[in-house]
Amino acid sequence: GFRDLAVTALLEGQVASGYFISSVKLFAGEPTEAPMLARRQWGSHRIEGIGDGFVPRNLDLSILDGVVLTSSEEAIEMAKRLALEEGIFCGISSGANVAAAIKVAKRYPDAKVIVTMINDTGQRYFSTPLCGVEKEIEIPEREHPLDEYTIEQLDKYQAGWVIIE
Numbered sequence: 001g002f003r004d005l006a007v008t009a010l011l012e013g014q015v016a017s018g019y020f021i022s023s024v025k026l027f028a029g030e031p032t033e034a035p036m037l038a039r040r041q042w043g044s045h046r047i048e049g050i051g052d053g054f055v056p057r058n059l060d061l062s063i064l065d066g067v068v069l070t071s072s073e074e075a076i077e078m079a080k081r082l083a084l085e086e087g088i089f090c091g092i093s094s095g096a097n098v099a100a101a102i103k104v105a106k107r108y109p110d111a112k113v114i115v116t117m118i119n120d121t122g123q124r125y126f127s128t129p130l131c132g133v134e135k136e137i138e139i140p141e142r143e144h145p146l147d148e149y150t151i152e153q154l155d156k157y158q159a160g161w162v163i164i165e
Contacts, residue, residue: 025065025108027164029100032071037061038163040154042144046072046129049093049119055150066162068100075099076129079122089122092130103164 030036033043034051042053047070055061072092079095082088094117101116108114125131146154 025104026063027066027068027100027104027162028059028064029068029070029096031075031096032069032165035067035069036146036150037064037154037158038067038069038161040146040158047075047092047096048128049091050096053144054147055153057149061153061157064157064161066164068103068164070096070099070103078102079125079130082118083122088118090118091120091122091125092128094118094120095130100164107162107164 028037029050030038031043031045031047031051033045034053035041036051036053037055042051045051075092075096077095078099079090079092082090082095082098097116097118101114105111105114122130
C-alpha cells in the first residue's frame with residue numbers, strides 16, 4: 001500500500017514554501033484540463049479548489065521546480081483508491097495531490113522522500129463523482145483571458161519548470 005511507498009519533493013495544489021531547504025524540489029499540481037501554469041490554458045474540470053485560472057499573489061512561482069498535471073479522472077480514481085485501500089476518505093484535490101506525488105516518484109526514482117498533503121475529508125463530496133453520484137451542472141464555455149499579474153509571473157518563471165504529465 002501507500003504507507004510502504006518511500007514517496008525528495010513537496011507537492012501540493014499550490015505550493016506553500018521552499019525557502020528553507022534548497023535541496024528540496026517543489027512542484028505545483030494542477031488539472032490536466034486546466035493547465036494554466038504549465039500551458040496558460042484554462043478549462044472546466046472536476047478538481048474543486050485548484051486550477052482557478054490565475055496566479056494568486058500569495059503564490060511565489062520563483063520557488064517552483066515544476067508543475068505536475070493530473071486529470072480529473074485520475075484525481076477521482078486516486079481518492080477512491082485511498083479510501084478503499086488505505087482507509088483515507090479524502091476529497092478529489094487530495095486524490096490529485098497523491099496521484100501527482102506518484103508521478104513525481106516515477107520521474108525521480110532516486111528521490112528518497114516525497115511529501116504531499118491530504119487536505120480535507122471526503123464527506124464534502126457526497127454529491128460528486130467521488131461518491132458515484134454526479135450532480136449535473138452546465139458549465140458554459142467562456143473566454144478566460146489571463147490577468148496582467150499572471151502573465152507577468154508566467155513570463156518570468158515558466159520556462160525554467162519541469163512539466164510532468
